[in-house]
Amino acid sequence: MPTIREVASRAGVSPTTVSHVINNTRFVSADARQRVLDAMAELNYRPNVLARSLRRGETRTLGLILPDSANPFFAEIARAIEDSAFRNGYNVILGNSENELTKEQVYVDVLVNKQVDGLIFVATGDHSPSLEQLVRDGLPVVVVDRRLTGLDVDTVLTDNLQGGLTATRYLLDLGHRRIACITGPSNLTPSAERVIGYRQALQERSLPVDESLIRKGDFHPHSGYLTVSQLLHSAPRPTAFFICNDMMAIGALRALAEAGLQVSQDCSLVGYDDIELASYVTPPLTTIRQDKNAMADAAVQLLLERIADPGLPARTRILPIRLVERQSTRRIA
Numbered sequence: 001m002p003t004i005r006e007v008a009s010r011a012g013v014s015p016t017t018v019s020h021v022i023n024n025t026r027f028v029s030a031d032a033r034q035r036v037l038d039a040m041a042e043l044n045y046r047p048n049v050l051a052r053s054l055r056r057g058e059t060r061t062l063g064l065i066l067p068d069s070a071n072p073f074f075a076e077i078a079r080a081i082e083d084s085a086f087r088n089g090y091n092v093i094l095g096n097s098e099n100e101l102t103k104e105q106v107y108v109d110v111l112v113n114k115q116v117d118g119l120i121f122v123a124t125g126d127h128s129p130s131l132e133q134l135v136r137d138g139l140p141v142v143v144v145d146r147r148l149t150g151l152d153v154d155t156v157l158t159d160n161l162q163g164g165l166t167a168t169r170y171l172l173d174l175g176h177r178r179i180a181c182i183t184g185p186s187n188l189t190p191s192a193e194r195v196i197g198y199r200q201a202l203q204e205r206s207l208p209v210d211e212s213l214i215r216k217g218d219f220h221p222h223s224g225y226l227t228v229s230q231l232l233h234s235a236p237r238p239t240a241f242f243i244c245n246d247m248m249a250i251g252a253l254r255a256l257a258e259a260g261l262q263v264s265q266d267c268s269l270v271g272y273d274d275i276e277l278a279s280y281v282t283p284p285l286t287t288i289r290q291d292k293n294a295m296a297d298a299a300v301q302l303l304l305e306r307i308a309d310p311g312l313p314a315r316t317r318i319l320p321i322r323l324v325e326r327q328s329t330r331r332i333a
């Protein structure tokens with residue numbers, strides 16, 4: 001399926017001009033209009049009717065698709081996006097894909113049919129066929145938190161590799177050497193990049209990476225509980241845990257308590273996200289903070305700019321992380 005950019009290139013105009021010819025939303029000279037129409041015919045380009053109606057729509061409504069609205073990280077992101085959109089005169093319709101591609105597809109269709117002016121999207125994995133088609137058809141989209149491979153689309157991320165590096169360097173500086181890592185789903189770029197950071201921190205100090213200390217979680221509390229319980233039966237047990245999100249770290253707290261271990265006296269724990277709960281569990285979690293308000297503001301800003309000018313080149317924003325030190329960690333040497 002030819003793209004709007006290919007039509008623009010063949011006609012010698014910008015993608016914005018092609019969009020205005022298709023939607024008749026602005027004057028275009030007869031010559032340029034004809035060149036666009038000729039290019040569309042030669043390439044057999046057929047604009048998606050629904051995507052086209054979106055561009056005419058101006059419903060002042062944005063779509064938001066999240067993979068797990070029960071996870072506080074996403075609940076806080078959703079609240080921040082809704083707040084930022086509302087301040088800019090837009091409403092938000094939320095769809096929860098439950099980490100399922102089929103349900104993600106349903107919500108993409110539902111939101112397109114509701115003629116949202118644009119879509120903010122957190123993927124269930126590292127690709128999304130339904131979204132890829134919409135982007136190619138010119139729907140304004142911003143991808144947040146997880147990269148989508150092979151798609152030229154506005155994207156807002158945080159520096160996940162730096163997050164894993166910072167957390168592990170911090171634990172090494174506290175004197176820990178047997179540091180376990182509980183990962184998130186391996187098909188998600190945030191988790192994969194955090195684990196790369198964990199490995200890099202050990203390697204830069206010429207310390208071995210013990211693969212038995214790296215266990216797969218799924219970003220839910222129970223996987224943190226299970227994996228840490230299993231690790232406590234390995235000898236010698238880890239003295240510290242880097243856990244790739246706060247929800248699994250909260251599950252880990254229960255496993256450590258059931259094993260009779262005091263956090264931070266007997267072992268240290270670093271989580272990831274800095275959800276509001278992180279500072280209210282016992283002990284309050286040391287964690288890597290992802291600034292959810294900054295992510296939301298960046299996503300809404302990129303989307304509104306894209307709605308105003310569909311021909312903009314795709315942009316990527318990578319926001320910084322920072323370590324938030326609380327009471328779940330302690331120096332041991």
Ligand code: RIB
Pocket residue numbers: 071073074145146188190191219244245246247272273
């Ligand atoms: O807690 C949910 C996790 O999934 C977060 O770390 C966020 O980055 C997302 O990828």
